[in-house]
Amino acid sequence: MKLYVKQMYDWNYYACYAEDVDEKYWNYFKTELWWQLGNGFIKTYDNVEGFEYCAKNFMEFGEDSVNQSLKIAKAPWQEALQWLIIEMKKTGAPWYLHGSTAMALWGIDVEPRDINIIVANYSDYDRVREHFYQYAIKPFQRCGNWVMSGLGTVFHQANIGFSFNNKELEPYDMSTLRKTEYKGEVLYISTLEMLKRDNESYGRPERVEQIEEKIKRC
Template identity: 25%
Template sequence: MRYERHDTVRSSEFRILDVPGALVPAVRKLAFTDVDGHWSRSFPAGTPHLERAWLTFQRLIEPCLRQAAGLDPVPWQPALTEVCRRLNGAGVDWWLAGSAALAVRGIPVTPGDLDLIVADRDAHRVGDLLLDGLIEPVAPADWFCRWWGRAVLGARVEWVGGVGPAADQPETTDFGPAAAARLEAVRWQGHEIRVPPLELQRTVSARRGLTARVQLIDTQRRRTTPAGRRQPSRP
Protein backbone atom coordinates (compact mmCIF):
# COMPACT_ATOMS: atom_id res chain seq x y z
CA MET A 1 0.00 0.00 0.00
CA ARG A 2 1.01 3.59 -0.52
CA TYR A 3 0.02 6.71 1.37
CA GLU A 4 -0.43 10.29 0.31
CA ARG A 5 -1.50 13.44 2.05
CA HIS A 6 -3.38 16.23 0.32
CA ASP A 7 -3.72 19.58 2.10
CA THR A 8 -5.89 22.58 1.23
CA VAL A 9 -6.59 25.76 3.15
CA ARG A 10 -9.63 24.05 4.65
CA SER A 11 -8.71 20.41 5.14
CA SER A 12 -6.09 17.70 5.26
CA GLU A 13 -6.78 14.38 3.56
CA PHE A 14 -5.05 11.11 4.47
CA ARG A 15 -5.06 8.80 1.45
CA ILE A 16 -4.43 5.09 0.98
CA LEU A 17 -3.61 3.78 -2.49
CA ASP A 18 -3.13 0.28 -3.89
CA VAL A 19 -5.18 -1.43 -1.20
CA PRO A 20 -5.04 -5.25 -1.54
CA GLY A 21 -8.38 -6.88 -2.21
CA ALA A 22 -8.31 -8.69 1.14
CA LEU A 23 -8.20 -5.36 2.96
CA VAL A 24 -10.89 -3.51 1.01
CA PRO A 25 -13.73 -4.66 3.34
CA ALA A 26 -11.70 -3.40 6.31
CA VAL A 27 -11.10 -0.03 4.65
CA ARG A 28 -14.84 0.30 4.10
CA LYS A 29 -15.53 -0.80 7.67
CA LEU A 30 -13.28 1.97 8.99
CA ALA A 31 -15.34 4.50 6.99
CA PHE A 32 -12.76 5.51 4.43
CA THR A 33 -14.24 7.16 1.33
CA ASP A 34 -13.50 5.76 -2.12
CA VAL A 35 -12.55 8.74 -4.30
CA ASP A 36 -10.93 8.57 -7.73
CA GLY A 37 -9.00 5.37 -7.09
CA HIS A 38 -7.90 6.06 -3.54
CA TRP A 39 -9.38 5.77 -0.06
CA SER A 40 -9.41 8.82 2.18
CA ARG A 41 -10.22 10.33 5.54
CA SER A 42 -10.33 14.12 5.87
CA PHE A 43 -9.81 16.48 8.79
CA PRO A 44 -10.17 20.25 9.18
CA ALA A 45 -6.97 22.19 8.59
CA GLY A 46 -5.30 23.09 11.87
CA THR A 47 -6.70 20.09 13.77
CA PRO A 48 -4.53 19.47 16.86
CA HIS A 49 -1.88 16.75 16.42
CA LEU A 50 -2.49 16.54 12.67
CA GLU A 51 1.22 16.23 11.81
CA ARG A 52 1.85 13.58 14.46
CA ALA A 53 -1.23 11.64 13.41
CA TRP A 54 -0.09 11.58 9.78
CA LEU A 55 3.23 10.03 10.72
CA THR A 56 1.58 7.46 12.95
CA PHE A 57 -1.09 6.74 10.33
CA GLN A 58 1.54 5.64 7.82
CA ARG A 59 3.11 3.33 10.38
CA LEU A 60 0.04 1.72 11.92
CA ILE A 61 -2.84 1.78 9.46
CA GLU A 62 -1.87 -1.48 7.71
CA PRO A 63 -1.76 -3.61 10.90
CA CYS A 64 -4.97 -1.87 11.95
CA LEU A 65 -6.65 -2.88 8.69
CA ARG A 66 -5.34 -6.43 8.91
CA GLN A 67 -7.00 -6.82 12.30
CA ALA A 68 -10.24 -5.30 11.03
CA ALA A 69 -10.17 -7.77 8.12
CA GLY A 70 -9.78 -10.72 10.50
CA LEU A 71 -6.32 -11.57 9.17
CA ASP A 72 -4.48 -10.92 12.44
CA PRO A 73 -5.56 -11.38 16.07
CA VAL A 74 -6.76 -8.34 18.01
CA PRO A 75 -4.77 -7.82 21.26
CA TRP A 76 -7.64 -6.01 22.93
CA GLN A 77 -6.73 -6.95 26.49
CA PRO A 78 -3.31 -5.22 26.65
CA ALA A 79 -4.81 -2.31 24.73
CA LEU A 80 -7.60 -1.95 27.30
CA THR A 81 -5.11 -2.24 30.15
CA GLU A 82 -3.19 0.67 28.64
CA VAL A 83 -6.37 2.70 28.14
CA CYS A 84 -7.32 2.18 31.78
CA ARG A 85 -3.86 3.13 32.99
CA ARG A 86 -3.67 6.31 30.96
CA LEU A 87 -7.24 7.58 31.15
CA ASN A 88 -8.00 6.64 34.74
CA GLY A 89 -4.68 8.07 35.85
CA ALA A 90 -5.58 11.37 34.19
CA GLY A 91 -9.10 11.49 35.62
CA VAL A 92 -10.83 11.22 32.24
CA ASP A 93 -14.61 10.71 32.31
CA TRP A 94 -15.07 7.68 30.04
CA TRP A 95 -16.87 4.37 29.71
CA LEU A 96 -16.64 1.29 27.52
CA ALA A 97 -19.23 0.28 24.93
CA GLY A 98 -19.57 -2.36 22.22
CA SER A 99 -18.38 -5.95 22.38
CA ALA A 100 -15.52 -5.08 24.74
CA ALA A 101 -18.12 -4.08 27.34
CA LEU A 102 -19.39 -7.65 27.16
CA ALA A 103 -15.91 -9.20 27.22
CA VAL A 104 -14.94 -7.46 30.48
CA ARG A 105 -17.99 -9.10 32.08
CA GLY A 106 -16.52 -12.49 31.20
CA ILE A 107 -18.77 -13.11 28.20
CA PRO A 108 -16.75 -15.08 25.60
CA VAL A 109 -16.72 -12.62 22.72
CA THR A 110 -13.64 -11.34 20.92
CA PRO A 111 -13.73 -7.56 20.44
CA GLY A 112 -12.49 -6.21 17.13
CA ASP A 113 -11.66 -2.88 18.76
CA LEU A 114 -12.31 -0.76 21.83
CA ASP A 115 -15.21 1.72 21.69
CA LEU A 116 -14.98 4.51 24.25
CA ILE A 117 -17.58 7.11 25.15
CA VAL A 118 -15.95 10.16 26.74
CA ALA A 119 -17.21 13.42 28.15
CA ASP A 120 -17.29 16.35 25.75
CA ARG A 121 -14.63 18.19 27.74
CA ASP A 122 -12.28 15.18 27.68
CA ALA A 123 -12.37 14.25 23.97
CA HIS A 124 -9.21 16.18 23.09
CA ARG A 125 -7.44 15.07 26.26
CA VAL A 126 -7.85 11.47 25.16
CA GLY A 127 -6.08 12.41 21.94
CA ASP A 128 -3.26 13.86 24.02
CA LEU A 129 -3.06 10.78 26.23
CA LEU A 130 -3.04 8.34 23.28
CA LEU A 131 -0.80 10.50 21.11
CA ASP A 132 1.79 7.79 20.44
CA GLY A 133 -0.92 5.68 18.74
CA LEU A 134 -3.03 8.46 17.21
CA ILE A 135 -3.86 7.72 13.56
CA GLU A 136 -6.82 10.09 13.26
CA PRO A 137 -6.71 13.34 15.24
CA VAL A 138 -9.67 14.37 17.34
CA ALA A 139 -11.92 16.31 14.98
CA PRO A 140 -15.52 17.60 14.91
CA ALA A 141 -18.08 14.96 13.99
CA ASP A 142 -21.33 15.76 12.22
CA TRP A 143 -22.99 12.72 13.71
CA PHE A 144 -24.58 11.70 17.02
CA CYS A 145 -21.53 13.12 18.80
CA ARG A 146 -19.42 16.28 18.69
CA TRP A 147 -15.96 14.67 18.51
CA TRP A 148 -14.29 11.60 17.05
CA GLY A 149 -10.79 10.16 17.36
CA ARG A 150 -8.97 6.93 16.50
CA ALA A 151 -5.72 5.42 17.78
CA VAL A 152 -3.91 2.10 17.69
CA LEU A 153 -2.42 0.76 20.93
CA GLY A 154 -1.77 -2.69 19.56
CA ALA A 155 -5.54 -2.85 18.96
CA ARG A 156 -7.75 -0.15 17.50
CA VAL A 157 -9.19 2.34 19.97
CA GLU A 158 -12.01 4.65 18.86
CA TRP A 159 -13.75 7.28 20.94
CA VAL A 160 -16.60 9.71 20.65
CA GLY A 161 -17.12 12.79 22.78
CA GLY A 162 -20.16 14.90 23.44
CA VAL A 163 -22.71 12.21 22.62
CA GLY A 164 -26.17 13.77 22.34
CA PRO A 165 -29.82 12.67 22.21
CA ALA A 166 -29.51 11.81 18.50
CA ALA A 167 -27.64 8.66 19.55
CA ASP A 168 -30.90 7.25 20.89
CA GLN A 169 -32.97 8.09 17.84
CA PRO A 170 -34.96 6.43 16.45
CA GLU A 171 -34.22 3.62 18.94
CA THR A 172 -32.30 3.42 22.20
CA THR A 173 -28.67 2.36 21.79
CA ASP A 174 -26.03 1.03 24.16
CA PHE A 175 -23.80 4.09 23.62
CA GLY A 176 -26.22 7.00 24.01
CA PRO A 177 -27.62 9.04 26.92
CA ALA A 178 -30.00 6.24 27.95
CA ALA A 179 -27.06 3.90 28.50
CA ALA A 180 -25.00 6.65 30.14
CA ALA A 181 -27.74 7.16 32.72
CA ARG A 182 -27.62 3.48 33.74
CA LEU A 183 -23.94 2.59 33.68
CA GLU A 184 -22.70 -0.33 35.75
CA ALA A 185 -19.20 -0.80 37.14
CA VAL A 186 -17.33 -4.07 36.63
CA ARG A 187 -13.92 -5.17 37.84
CA TRP A 188 -11.54 -6.33 35.16
CA GLN A 189 -7.90 -7.23 35.80
CA GLY A 190 -7.69 -4.83 38.72
CA HIS A 191 -9.46 -1.95 36.96
CA GLU A 192 -12.96 -0.62 37.51
CA ILE A 193 -14.65 -0.05 34.16
CA ARG A 194 -18.08 1.43 33.53
CA VAL A 195 -20.22 -0.37 30.96
CA PRO A 196 -23.82 -0.23 29.69
CA PRO A 197 -26.50 -2.36 31.37
CA LEU A 198 -26.37 -5.94 30.14
CA GLU A 199 -30.10 -5.93 29.45
CA LEU A 200 -29.69 -2.97 27.12
CA GLN A 201 -26.81 -4.60 25.28
CA ARG A 202 -28.97 -7.68 24.82
CA THR A 203 -31.76 -5.59 23.35
CA VAL A 204 -29.39 -3.92 20.91
CA SER A 205 -27.78 -7.24 19.95
CA ALA A 206 -31.20 -8.79 19.27
CA ARG A 207 -32.19 -5.80 17.15
CA ARG A 208 -29.01 -6.25 15.08
CA GLY A 209 -29.74 -9.95 14.56
CA LEU A 210 -26.71 -11.11 16.57
CA THR A 211 -28.35 -14.33 17.71
CA ALA A 212 -25.18 -16.01 18.99
CA ARG A 213 -24.32 -12.94 21.06
CA VAL A 214 -27.81 -12.84 22.55
CA GLN A 215 -27.41 -16.47 23.60
CA LEU A 216 -24.08 -15.72 25.26
CA ILE A 217 -25.63 -12.80 27.14
CA ASP A 218 -28.54 -14.98 28.28
CA THR A 219 -26.10 -17.60 29.55
CA GLN A 220 -24.27 -14.93 31.52
CA ARG A 221 -27.51 -13.63 32.99
CA ARG A 222 -28.54 -17.12 34.12
CA ARG A 223 -25.23 -17.42 35.97
CA THR A 224 -25.89 -14.18 37.83
CA THR A 225 -28.14 -13.61 40.80
CA PRO A 226 -30.79 -10.86 40.72
CA ALA A 227 -28.52 -8.81 42.98
CA GLY A 228 -25.80 -8.90 40.33
CA ARG A 229 -23.57 -11.48 42.03
CA ARG A 230 -22.45 -14.66 40.29
CA GLN A 231 -23.94 -17.83 41.70
CA PRO A 232 -21.41 -20.12 43.41
CA SER A 233 -19.98 -22.81 41.19
CA ARG A 234 -21.26 -26.34 41.73
CA PRO A 235 -18.75 -28.83 43.12
Protein backbone atom coordinates in the same frame (compact mmCIF):
# COMPACT_ATOMS: atom_id res chain seq x y z
CA MET B 1 -2.50 -5.13 0.40
CA LYS B 2 -0.35 -2.00 0.53
CA LEU B 3 -1.19 0.91 2.85
CA TYR B 4 0.30 4.39 2.81
CA VAL B 5 -0.58 8.08 3.22
CA LYS B 6 0.26 11.18 1.19
CA GLN B 7 0.14 14.87 1.97
CA MET B 8 -1.58 16.67 -0.90
CA TYR B 9 -1.18 20.19 -2.28
CA ASP B 10 1.38 21.29 0.36
CA TRP B 11 -1.19 22.04 3.03
CA ASN B 12 -3.11 20.14 5.71
CA TYR B 13 -4.81 17.82 3.23
CA TYR B 14 -4.00 14.13 3.45
CA ALA B 15 -5.08 10.97 1.67
CA CYS B 16 -4.81 7.44 3.06
CA TYR B 17 -4.45 4.74 0.41
CA ALA B 18 -5.07 0.99 0.40
CA GLU B 19 -3.92 -0.75 -2.78
CA ASP B 20 -4.39 -4.31 -4.08
CA VAL B 21 -7.20 -5.07 -1.63
CA ASP B 22 -8.64 -8.59 -1.83
CA GLU B 23 -12.32 -8.44 -2.79
CA LYS B 24 -13.38 -10.21 0.40
CA TYR B 25 -12.18 -7.15 2.36
CA TRP B 26 -13.87 -4.49 0.23
CA ASN B 27 -16.90 -4.24 2.49
CA TYR B 28 -14.74 -3.18 5.44
CA PHE B 29 -13.35 -0.19 3.55
CA LYS B 30 -16.78 0.74 2.21
CA THR B 31 -18.23 0.64 5.73
CA GLU B 32 -15.37 2.89 6.88
CA LEU B 33 -16.35 5.36 4.10
CA TRP B 34 -13.30 4.95 1.88
CA TRP B 35 -13.74 5.68 -1.83
CA GLN B 36 -13.14 2.73 -4.11
CA LEU B 37 -10.77 3.00 -7.07
CA GLY B 38 -10.63 -0.37 -8.84
CA ASN B 39 -9.26 -2.82 -6.30
CA GLY B 40 -7.96 0.00 -4.11
CA PHE B 41 -9.43 2.56 -1.74
CA ILE B 42 -8.71 6.13 -0.69
CA LYS B 43 -9.85 8.24 2.25
CA THR B 44 -9.12 11.96 2.43
CA TYR B 45 -8.89 14.41 5.32
CA ASP B 46 -8.95 18.14 4.61
CA ASN B 47 -7.65 20.59 7.21
CA VAL B 48 -8.15 18.29 10.20
CA GLU B 49 -6.34 19.59 13.28
CA GLY B 50 -3.39 17.41 14.25
CA PHE B 51 -3.71 15.08 11.28
CA GLU B 52 0.06 15.01 10.77
CA TYR B 53 0.14 12.64 13.77
CA CYS B 54 -2.53 10.43 12.21
CA ALA B 55 -0.50 10.32 9.00
CA LYS B 56 2.65 9.31 10.87
CA ASN B 57 0.82 6.67 12.90
CA PHE B 58 -1.00 5.30 9.84
CA MET B 59 2.32 4.85 8.07
CA GLU B 60 3.77 3.05 11.10
CA PHE B 61 0.77 1.08 12.38
CA GLY B 62 -1.77 1.13 9.53
CA GLU B 63 -1.09 -2.45 8.47
CA ASP B 64 -1.49 -3.77 12.03
CA SER B 65 -4.59 -1.64 12.55
CA VAL B 66 -6.34 -2.83 9.40
CA ASN B 67 -5.26 -6.47 9.78
CA GLN B 68 -6.67 -6.56 13.30
CA SER B 69 -9.92 -4.95 12.14
CA LEU B 70 -10.20 -7.57 9.38
CA LYS B 71 -9.33 -10.38 11.83
CA ILE B 72 -6.30 -11.29 9.74
CA ALA B 73 -4.26 -10.76 12.92
CA LYS B 74 -5.27 -11.07 16.56
CA ALA B 75 -5.55 -7.88 18.59
CA PRO B 76 -3.63 -7.89 21.91
CA TRP B 77 -6.55 -6.09 23.52
CA GLN B 78 -5.64 -6.93 27.11
CA GLU B 79 -2.24 -5.26 26.79
CA ALA B 80 -3.84 -2.28 25.06
CA LEU B 81 -6.43 -2.03 27.82
CA GLN B 82 -3.80 -1.97 30.55
CA TRP B 83 -2.09 0.94 28.79
CA LEU B 84 -5.42 2.72 28.32
CA ILE B 85 -6.32 2.43 32.01
CA ILE B 86 -3.07 4.14 33.00
CA GLU B 87 -3.46 6.90 30.42
CA MET B 88 -7.13 7.61 31.15
CA LYS B 89 -6.29 8.06 34.84
CA LYS B 90 -4.02 10.93 33.80
CA THR B 91 -6.95 12.74 32.16
CA GLY B 92 -9.24 12.46 35.19
CA ALA B 93 -12.21 11.93 32.86
CA PRO B 94 -14.85 9.30 33.73
CA TRP B 95 -15.26 6.66 31.04
CA TYR B 96 -16.56 3.18 30.43
CA LEU B 97 -15.96 0.23 28.13
CA HIS B 98 -18.46 -0.72 25.46
CA GLY B 99 -18.56 -3.24 22.62
CA SER B 100 -16.81 -6.59 22.53
CA THR B 101 -14.32 -5.68 25.27
CA ALA B 102 -17.19 -5.02 27.66
CA MET B 103 -18.72 -8.34 26.60
CA ALA B 104 -15.43 -10.11 27.34
CA LEU B 105 -15.30 -8.54 30.81
CA TRP B 106 -18.86 -9.79 31.37
CA GLY B 107 -17.44 -13.28 30.77
CA ILE B 108 -19.02 -13.72 27.34
CA ASP B 109 -17.00 -15.81 24.88
CA VAL B 110 -15.84 -13.23 22.35
CA GLU B 111 -12.42 -12.29 21.05
CA PRO B 112 -12.26 -8.49 20.76
CA ARG B 113 -10.56 -7.10 17.67
CA ASP B 114 -10.44 -3.62 19.21
CA ILE B 115 -11.40 -1.61 22.28
CA ASN B 116 -14.28 0.84 22.36
CA ILE B 117 -14.68 3.34 25.16
CA ILE B 118 -17.22 6.04 25.83
CA VAL B 119 -16.09 9.19 27.59
CA ALA B 120 -19.01 9.89 29.87
CA ASN B 121 -19.17 13.68 29.69
CA TYR B 122 -19.21 16.00 26.69
CA SER B 123 -17.13 18.61 28.53
CA ASP B 124 -14.13 16.25 28.75
CA TYR B 125 -13.57 16.17 24.98
CA ASP B 126 -10.77 18.74 24.90
CA ARG B 127 -8.67 17.30 27.70
CA VAL B 128 -9.02 13.71 26.45
CA ARG B 129 -8.20 14.75 22.89
CA GLU B 130 -5.22 16.80 24.08
CA HIS B 131 -3.85 13.79 25.95
CA PHE B 132 -4.27 11.24 23.15
CA TYR B 133 -4.12 13.03 19.80
CA GLN B 134 -0.45 12.18 19.21
CA TYR B 135 -1.42 8.48 19.27
CA ALA B 136 -4.36 8.94 16.89
CA ILE B 137 -4.69 6.84 13.76
CA LYS B 138 -8.10 8.34 13.00
CA PRO B 139 -8.49 11.98 14.05
CA PHE B 140 -10.40 13.23 17.05
CA GLN B 141 -13.31 15.26 15.69
CA ARG B 142 -16.51 16.70 17.06
CA CYS B 143 -19.72 15.38 15.50
CA GLY B 144 -22.21 18.04 16.59
CA ASN B 145 -25.34 16.63 18.17
CA TRP B 146 -25.15 13.24 16.44
CA VAL B 147 -25.46 9.88 18.25
CA MET B 148 -22.18 10.89 19.90
CA SER B 149 -20.64 14.34 20.21
CA GLY B 150 -17.12 13.33 19.19
CA LEU B 151 -15.08 10.42 17.86
CA GLY B 152 -11.43 9.41 17.50
CA THR B 153 -9.25 6.30 17.33
CA VAL B 154 -5.75 5.75 18.68
CA PHE B 155 -3.49 2.78 18.08
CA HIS B 156 -1.40 1.33 20.88
CA GLN B 157 -0.95 -2.39 20.23
CA ALA B 158 -4.62 -2.41 19.22
CA ASN B 159 -7.22 0.02 17.91
CA ILE B 160 -8.86 2.00 20.70
CA GLY B 161 -11.97 3.88 19.61
CA PHE B 162 -13.16 6.90 21.62
CA SER B 163 -16.75 8.13 21.60
CA PHE B 164 -17.99 11.11 23.61
CA ASN B 165 -21.48 11.35 25.05
CA ASN B 166 -23.74 14.22 24.08
CA LYS B 167 -24.14 17.34 26.21
CA GLU B 168 -27.67 16.58 27.39
CA LEU B 169 -26.42 13.46 29.23
CA GLU B 170 -24.02 15.48 31.38
CA PRO B 171 -23.30 14.87 34.19
CA TYR B 172 -23.46 11.18 33.29
CA ASP B 173 -24.69 8.86 36.04
CA MET B 174 -21.94 6.24 36.24
CA SER B 175 -23.96 4.27 38.81
CA THR B 176 -26.20 3.06 35.98
CA LEU B 177 -23.27 1.04 34.60
CA ARG B 178 -21.73 -2.26 35.62
CA LYS B 179 -18.73 -1.93 37.92
CA THR B 180 -16.17 -4.71 37.61
CA GLU B 181 -12.63 -5.48 38.74
CA TYR B 182 -9.95 -6.10 36.14
CA LYS B 183 -6.39 -6.93 37.19
CA GLY B 184 -6.70 -4.90 40.37
CA GLU B 185 -8.46 -1.96 38.71
CA VAL B 186 -12.12 -1.01 39.08
CA LEU B 187 -13.65 -0.39 35.66
CA TYR B 188 -17.06 0.63 34.42
CA ILE B 189 -18.57 -1.32 31.54
CA SER B 190 -21.84 -1.15 29.63
CA THR B 191 -24.78 -3.11 31.00
CA LEU B 192 -25.97 -6.23 29.21
CA GLU B 193 -29.09 -4.37 28.12
CA MET B 194 -26.96 -1.63 26.53
CA LEU B 195 -24.84 -4.21 24.74
CA LYS B 196 -27.90 -6.09 23.53
CA ARG B 197 -29.48 -2.94 22.07
CA ASP B 198 -26.24 -2.01 20.33
CA ASN B 199 -25.79 -5.42 18.73
CA GLU B 200 -29.43 -5.50 17.66
CA SER B 201 -28.97 -2.16 15.91
CA TYR B 202 -25.88 -3.49 14.09
CA GLY B 203 -27.65 -6.69 13.02
CA ARG B 204 -25.48 -9.15 14.97
CA PRO B 205 -27.90 -11.94 15.95
CA GLU B 206 -25.19 -14.30 17.23
CA ARG B 207 -23.94 -11.73 19.72
CA VAL B 208 -27.49 -10.82 20.73
CA GLU B 209 -28.07 -14.51 21.50
CA GLN B 210 -24.87 -14.68 23.57
CA ILE B 211 -25.93 -11.63 25.57
CA GLU B 212 -29.44 -12.98 26.12
CA GLU B 213 -27.96 -16.23 27.45
CA LYS B 214 -25.80 -14.22 29.84
CA ILE B 215 -28.83 -12.21 31.01
CA LYS B 216 -30.65 -15.46 31.82
CA ARG B 217 -27.73 -16.63 33.95
CA CYS B 218 -27.39 -13.38 35.90
